[in-house]
Amino acid sequence: MINTTIAKLALQALLGRRRFYLLLAFPVLLIGLVGLVTALTDGEAAWEIVPGLGYTLVLPLVAILAASSVLGPEVDDGSIVYLLSKPVSRYGIAISKWLVALAATLVAGSLPIFVAALITGDTTRAVALFVGAVVAGTTYSALFLAISAVTRHAVIASLMFVLIWESLLGNLFTGVAWLSISQWGVRIAHALSDELPDPANLPWAIGASLVVTVVGVWFAGDRLRSFSLRGED
Amino acid sequence: MSNLVLDSASRWFGNVVAVNDVSLNIGPGVTGLLGPNGAGKTTLMAMMAGFLAPSAGHVTLDGMPVWRNTEIYRQIGLVPERELSFGYLTGRQFVRANADLHRLPDAAEATERILAEVDMVEPAARRLDTYSKGMRQRVKIAAALVHQPSVLLLDEPFNGVDPRQRMHLMDLLRRLGDDGRTVLFSSHILEEVERLARHIEVVVSGRHAASGDFGAIRRLMTDRPVQYAVQSSDNRALGAVLMARASVRAVSLRGDHLDVQVDDLGSFAVELPGLARQHDVTLFELSPSDESLESVFAYLVAR
Numbered sequence: 073m074i075n076t077t078i079a080k081l082a083l084q085a086l087l088g089r090r091r092f093y094l095l096l097a098f099p100v101l102l103i104g105l106v107g108l109v110t111a112l113t114d115g116e117a118a119w120e121i122v123p124g125l126g127y128t129l130v131l132p133l134v135a136i137l138a139a140s141s142v143l144g145p146e147v148d149d150g151s152i153v154y155l156l157s158k159p160v161s162r163y164g165i166a167i168s169k170w171l172v173a174l175a176a177t178l179v180a181g182s183l184p185i186f187v188a189a190l191i192t193g194d195t196t197r198a199v200a201l202f203v204g205a206v207v208a209g210t211t212y213s214a215l216f217l218a219i220s221a222v223t224r225h226a227v228i229a230s231l232m233f234v235l236i237w238e239s240l241l242g243n244l245f246t247g248v249a250w251l252s253i254s255q256w257g258v259r260i261a262h263a264l265s266d267e268l269p270d271p272a273n274l275p276w277a278i279g280a281s282l283v284v285t286v287v288g289v290w291f292a293g294d295r296l297r298s299f300s301l302r303g304e305d
Numbered sequence: 306m307s308n309l310v311l312d313s314a315s316r317w318f319g320n321v322v323a324v325n326d327v328s329l330n331i332g333p334g335v336t337g338l339l340g341p342n343g344a345g346k347t348t349l350m351a352m353m354a355g356f357l358a359p360s361a362g363h364v365t366l367d368g369m370p371v372w373r374n375t376e377i378y379r380q381i382g383l384v385p386e387r388e389l390s391f392g393y394l395t396g397r398q399f400v401r402a403n404a405d406l407h408r409l410p411d412a413a414e415a416t417e418r419i420l421a422e423v424d425m426v427e428p429a430a431r432r433l434d435t436y437s438k439g440m441r442q443r444v445k446i447a448a449a450l451v452h453q454p455s456v457l458l459l460d461e462p463f464n465g466v467d468p469r470q471r472m473h474l475m476d477l478l479r480r481l482g483d484d485g486r487t488v489l490f491s492s493h494i495l496e497e498v499e500r501l502a503r504h505i506e507v508v509v510s511g512r513h514a515a516s517g518d519f520g521a522i523r524r525l526m527t528d529r530p531v532q533y534a535v536q537s538s539d540n541r542a543l544g545a546v547l548m549a550r551a552s553v554r555a556v557s558l559r560g561d562h563l564d565v566q567v568d569d570l571g572s573f574a575v576e577l578p579g580l581a582r583q584h585d586v587t588l589f590e591l592s593p594s595d596e597s598l599e600s601v602f603a604y605l606v607a608r
Binding site for chain 2: 075076077078080081084085088145146149150151153154155156157158159160161162297298299300301
């Protein structure tokens with residue numbers, strides 16, 4: 073199913089754009105900020121900000137940038153027809169592109185969260201947070217890939233989901249946690265370390281993450297199967 | 306040998322009809338799809354290439370539906386009008402990626418062979434964003450041909466290509482047609498289509514307006530009634546004389562000139578100077594009043 077040529081092109085698209093530096097800026101800022109707070113106060117105070125900052129801001133923003141870089145521009149300008157006019161499974165294209173976006177999200181999102189958590193001290197809770205971040209990063213990248221395959225305004229739509237639904241409404245209403253990717257990640261991390269909150273139930277968090285990931289990638293592939301080229305006229 | 310068939314295919318976007326009940330059978334050889342801008346050529350091409358579902362009717366290649374059929378691309382090569390956005394690749398890398406996507410067993414060899422065929426071996430090591438329009442066009446054609454498809458679809462392939470490169474591209478497409486491949490290209494320029502295509506399909510306003518070899522299309526276009534404006538020393542006398550001729554369909558006096566509608570352009574042009582001299586009328590000006598291609602197309606549609 074995985075197509076190495078598509079994955080290679082997606083990687084080149086990701087690395088070859090200026091956005092890539094923006095992608096690197098988020099983890100640098102996160103680690104820098106956590107390091108600074110640790111140095112000025114202590115590890116416990118810095119720990120307080122890691123899940124909030126990492127899960128609801130850095131991770132989804134990195135995932136948005138990665139997912140929209142591997143698919144967005146090609147769908148926008150229609151040059152994806154060069155890839156689609158080939159006897160290549162559309163689901164294979166979606167999976168290959170998703171894997172590249174996922175790798176970028178894990179490296180520039182989940183890993184820095186782990187590093188930031190390590191700076192604050194305890195290793196157990198850092199590992200827990202990392203596992204949760206891997207799950208949430210996986211789910212985020214699949215969701216944002218699906219959004220990139222549907223709309224030309226993928227970045228805006230994804231940002232609205234993250235900032236309005238997950239951050240704003242998620243802070244106001246605890247029920248949103250049941251439908252929030254970052255909260256599922258937090259719940260999974262809670263299973264490994266009690267220092268994290270318990271917003272939802274564990275089987276639900278695992279199941280929902282899995283379903284969103286699989287359906288997201290499948291849906292992106294299905295949209296590519298029906299990709300329509302509209303002329304200027 | 307492949308046949309691309311449209312059977313009463315229509316496509317509408319909301320309440321705008323882009324393609325209206327078009328039936329075509331495109332066989333081996335070079336076929337030109339001629340029509341003014343906005344006639345629905347790109348929409349037709351997209352339907353034929355499997356990148357648009359017909360709203361009604363069917364589009365098939367050798368009996369197989371084209372829409373949502375990934376396997377069809379083993380036989381179709383598509384050269385979209387859209388620009389390449391893979392500027393960060395070299396020409397060779399781009400063509401090679403296309404060969405790899407087709408899983409050709411000898412991808413490297415196929416890449417070099419097709420680069421040679423479009424005469425792009427020398428610049429192939431340069432990045433795509435350094436290419437001229439004609440070079441990009443040739444690389445796009447190479448990418449579409451690398452798997453030796455039996456059908457090649459090209460959307461406005463000569464747009465923005467300089468005359469020398471255009472000749473080169475035409476030779477290439479002609480060769481492909483002679484090899485028995487089904488080559489279809491769209492254009493809004495009659496002369497371009499005439500020089501290359503044996504068979505021409507004309508679309509206007511989303512409708513199939515005419516079909517035939519270039520001679521038939523040319524006759525349709527030149528034998529249509531043509532409107533001329535004539536200024537002379539005695540418009541009324543000249544009008545009376547012209548009305549008696551078989552080639553003239555209508556004459557009317559309008560201000561300081563004479564509107565003449567002509568059926569047979571050839572004999573009218575031959576007769577006019579003689580008639581004027583014979584009746585002592587001096588011609589000041591003779592100008593066609595509707596020579597634009599759009600009026601030609603409009604005539605074909607109304608016919």
